[in-house]
Amino acid sequence: MGVLKGKTALVTGGSRGIGRAVAQRLARDGALVAVHYGHDEAAAEETVATIGAAGGTAFPVRAELGVPGDAQALWAAYEAHPLATEHVDVLVNNAGTATFAGIADTDEETFRQVQALNAQAPFFVIKHGLARLRDGGRIVNVTGTPHLALPAILATVMAKGAVNALTVSLAAELAPRGITVNSVGPGITETDLNAALLSDPGTREHLAARSVFRRVGTADEVADVVAFLASPDSRWVTGQHLDATGGLQLSLL
Template identity: 80%
Template sequence: MGVLDGRTAVVTGGGRGIGRAVSERLARDGALVAVHYARQEDAAQETVAAIGAAGGRAFAVRADFAAPGGAAALWAAYDAHPLATEGVDILVNNAGAATFAGLADTDEETFDRALAVNAKAPFFVTQLALPRLRDGGRIVNITGTPDIALPAILATIMAKGAVNALTVSLAAELAPRGITVNSVGPGITETELNAAWLADPAARAHAASRSVFGRIGTAEEVADVAAFLASPDSRWVTGQHLDATGGLQLSLL
């Protein structure tokens, strides 16, 4: 019996990278998982198929968070799916978009897109989830690690920092319902997003050196942290940010 048997989870950006690893882990723990995607339907359906092949249950839903009304579109797609349950137990706000631009190169359109996907979407996805979220539920925000300078993705890291702030305030607001709200900050992780960069041996060696373990993290390792926060074992943990960087900040001391 899985620790999440009988529960339903929604994972935004759940078809690739860390989101796929989270979707697969929650399904393995027994949850029915709604795998959200924006554009890459094939990847989402592959994730759903992999979950089914492993004995789990999942279905895909589409919504574009860069477009107005993206959060409402997510829940409309969820409600329309025949496998959807009336209530939701776990919401993982994982969808994000890295905008590679510093201060001088960030125009208003770039800034607005970074905030729409990385900050606005988690806010309104969560807002619209609350009538569906059962008491005792879990909200897990995949964000970024505070106190690390990343000028190359300035608007993105600013937006993710906003979700860290949201996590703390929302945890206090939802505590009377027994709902926990926490965030996870991945470090340098082996995903499709980083594949081209990490294909360079020098870049890979540098990235590995940033962790005190001397290697690059995996999406599954981040997913394990998210799975803990989604489980009954995390009932006494809320308003917290869990560093899942492999000790990146320690290596900078």
């Protein structure tokens, strides 16, 4: 408790799902949290309110990601808020979406949109935020799990894989500044995004069975892994991908 006191964190896609859980957890750890959102202002305000009710401090930052100039717009919106600090200590790239389509059903425009939000946006959010990121800071990318065949979201898997690769190379580049860069791969997680899918009992049972714990994960469980990578305790961990899937597929080995 309080390990991030005096520090500032920016969480993209922080208004709902895993992003909300991450924002709430980092705030409980003492950080001032900038809760980024793209369109759902009410959800962002609700996240900020729940953080405040729990004794933390947060503020919303609006910027649409996946469009030209998105990263610059995000940092401009951050700077414009009265609670914004000059430096950021923790950057969590969580914003993204899953486009359900195999290769045969993915057209060029859909592919471009998926890459723009899931891969290009994190790259440039980091690039334009490096001057604000404090030496000794943390970058955590919420991506996907490598070496797992997911043909139903093929373009998304490709984009998330690109960010996993970015994580490794960027960790080496930023090491002289003491900045760690790591990624986290959630598995089947209980979020708004998956609500319709998991509402079917048969589908839920099938997906839960892929974990050795034979259940679906929670956003809080993923947030706890992110919180470790954001904390001082992770200072000797960089360029790594942490599997936060509850042992997904291990039961099939």
